[in-house]
Amino acid sequence: MMPATFSKSTKMSEILTDENGKTYKICPECRERFHRRKGILDKQFTCSINCGIIRGKRNGAGKKGDGPFSKICSECGARFYRSKYVIDRQFTCSNECGFDRKKRINAVPRVEVKCKDKKCNNEFQVYLASTERGIVKVYCSEECRYKNIEKGEIRECLHPKCYEIFYAPLSRTKKGQAKYCSIECHCKDQIDINRETRKHGMVSMYWQGCRCAVCKGAYSKYLRQKREGMYQNRKFDTFNVPTNSKICVCQYSKCDIEFVETKARIENGWGRFCTKQHHGKFLADQARKSREHGTEPMYNHGCRCEACRDAKSKYRNQRQQIQKTKGPFRLCLYSECNNKFVADPSEIKRGWGLYCKHECSAKARSEQAHKARKHGTIAMYSHGGCRCATCKKAQSEYQRRRYRQKRRLNNVNV
Structure with a gap:
């Protein structure tokens, strides 16, 4: 924008007219001309928000290092700046907008209501819209509300790991409620109680992690009952234990869970653990026990003593001797790879063992497919x-x- 030409006698707050008859003002901060509507131009003094912030600082807004604070007028929509202590109590940019706001608020229909305090029967006004929605002030002031707070007793939370003391009103204690300080403690205690009552053949035991035959049957029954049209008849009862089953104890050292397993799986050597996780942990413990100095697993675990190094070298020599006895050396048939490798005799009989790695075989196949591409083929x-x-x-x-x-x-x- 081009800077405006004005005399020293021209006031910054004056509304001026240009050659085309449009109204404008001159910004007191940057001295530039800005056009607005006549209704907004009466209440606006700067051309932009940045200039408004500078003007607010100059007029005393944001003292004590708080910075300028702004609000939008509830009537005209214009932004105005005030100090920190004034802006909390002000909702309009000028007195005219303030009068308009009072008229609008007073025009809303209200209803007179009596205070519920027995000693105080003052009548006070409430908005009609709030009474229709069910939101009604019961007391005329906070003093009356504090006088009539419901009586109760101080309790301690029933959760074993929580020691908080809380206030329980009489209306809840009479119903047998208000035993816990919060919903979280209530839920945690219920989970602990349900964990003690879990049995095999229940859906909760399946959710805990058990995958025995009985728990799987209970979960499949739950899924069948969960389908459409069967929500009302859904029951969380236990699944019948089959006759060809046996109760087993998990063989993992840190687990004593009893679970049901079929006899056929037990005869085959399976069904010794309640979950796959405990089976993996059991194998890890066995491998940890087998780690001794002078063995190859201990070298892989990280030990570099002389005995472990000798064991590792013996293991490597044995592996090399086995590889030599497997079969003759061959050259990889991939065009870009000429590595020598030992092929297994069983693979040579079947026509395999042509490439040193899977990568070389895949690349050779792709080359053959690329050569086989001809016009008139898929x-x-x-x-x-x-x-x-x-x-x-x-x-x-x-x-x-x-x-x-x-x-x-x-x-x-x-």
Whole structure:
């Protein structure tokens, strides 16, 4: 914007008119011209928010290092700046907007209500809209409300790990409620109680982590009852224990849970642990016990003593001797790899053992597939990206063939 030309006698708050007849003002901070509507121009003194903040600082807003504070007028929508102690009590930018706000508030219909305090029967006004919604002030003041607070008793939370003391009103203590200080303590205590009453053949035991045959049966029964149309008949009863089962104890040292397992699984050597996690922990403990100085597992665990180093070297020599006796050395058939490797004789008989790694075999196959791509094939259409007439024809024939196969399968199933 071009800076305005004005004389020294021109006041910054005056409303001026330009050549086209539009009203404008001159910003007292940056001395630039700004145009607004006549209703807003009466209440606005600066061209932008930045200039308004500077003006607020200059006029005393934000003393004691608090900075300028602003609000939006509830009537005209204009932003105004005041000090920290004034802006909390002010809702409008000027006296005119303040009068408009009072008129609007007084025009809202109200109802007279009596205070519920027996000693105080003062009548006070409440908005009609709040009474219709069910939100009604019961007491005329906070003094009356504090006088009539419901009587109760001080209790200690029933959760064993919580020692907080709280205030319980009589209306809740008569109903047998208010035993815990918060909802969290109530939920935690209920979970602990349910954990003690969990049995095999219940859904809660399945959720805890047990995957025995009885708990799986209870969970499948729960899922069947949970389907549509069966919500009313849902029951969390136990699942019947089958006759060909046995109660076992988990063999993990830190677990004493009893679970039900079928006899067939026990005869096969399974069903010794309640969960897969405990089975893994049991194997880890056994491996930890087998770690002794002078063994290869102890070297892998991190020990570098002379005995462990000798054990590791013996293990490597044994592995090398085994690899030498496996079969003859071969060259990798991949064009970019010429590594020598020992092939297993059983793999050579089957026609395998041509590549040193899986990566080399995958790369060799991709090269062969790339060479086999010709015009008029599906590979050229899908992988090569060719869209010539012959490749399109091959793709359409392939789709027709697939569609006929699906039709035949559907007819057979019917």
